[in-house]
Amino acid sequence: MSKFTSPAFDPMDVSPRIGSGYPEPFQQGCEKREKRRLGEHGGLVNFGVNLTTLPPGQGSAIRHWHTMQDEFIFVVSGELTLITDSGEQVLTAGMCAAFPKNVPDGHCLVNRSGAPASYLEIGDRTPGDVGHYPDVDLVADGKTGTYVFTRKDGTPY
Structure with missing residues (x-):
C-alpha cells in the first residue's frame, strides 16, 4: 500500500500488464515485458505514460511507427538497444528518444x-x-478507436 495520497502515487503500486496485445504469431520477444500504465492510473486522458520494464532478452515491441501519434521514451535504468531504420544504438539511464508521428x-x-x-x-x-x-x-x-491487428492486406488474424 502506498504512503502517498492522490495525486501522488508510487509507480510500483500500479499493477503491470505482462506481455503484449499482438496476435499469437508475434508474441515471442515481448511476452515478459512489464508495462505499468501510470498516466491511466493518474486519470490522464489526453496522453499516456507507461513505465515499462524489459527483462534481459525482451523487447518493447515489434519495430513500428505511427501515423497519428507521437512517442517519446526516457530511459530510467539499465541499458537498452534502440533499433531504427538507421541501425542500432545503445541508450542508458538518462537518455531519451523521440518518434514524431507519420515518420x-x-x-x-x-x-x-x-x-x-x-x-x-x-x-x-x-x-x-x-x-x-x-x-x-x-x-x-486504430481508426475505430480501438486497435485491431490485421495483415497488411487487411485480413484479420
Missing part, C-alpha cells in the same frame, strides 16, 4: 544486457492512428 522509421527497444532495464514511454492518444510494422505482416488499425 516511417520503424523503432523498438531491446534489452541485450544481463539486467532488467526500465523506461518511461509517453505518447498522445490522437484518434485514427495506424501502427505500421515494416518487418512483419502486421498493421495496428
Whole structure:
C-alpha cells in the first residue's frame, strides 16, 4: 500500500500488464515485458505514460511507427538497444528518444544486457492512428478507436 495520497502515487503500486496485445504469431520477444500504465492510473486522458520494464532478452515491441501519434521514451535504468531504420544504438539511464508521428522509421527497444532495464514511454492518444510494422505482416488499425491487428492486406488474424 502506498504512503502517498492522490495525486501522488508510487509507480510500483500500479499493477503491470505482462506481455503484449499482438496476435499469437508475434508474441515471442515481448511476452515478459512489464508495462505499468501510470498516466491511466493518474486519470490522464489526453496522453499516456507507461513505465515499462524489459527483462534481459525482451523487447518493447515489434519495430513500428505511427501515423497519428507521437512517442517519446526516457530511459530510467539499465541499458537498452534502440533499433531504427538507421541501425542500432545503445541508450542508458538518462537518455531519451523521440518518434514524431507519420515518420516511417520503424523503432523498438531491446534489452541485450544481463539486467532488467526500465523506461518511461509517453505518447498522445490522437484518434485514427495506424501502427505500421515494416518487418512483419502486421498493421495496428486504430481508426475505430480501438486497435485491431490485421495483415497488411487487411485480413484479420
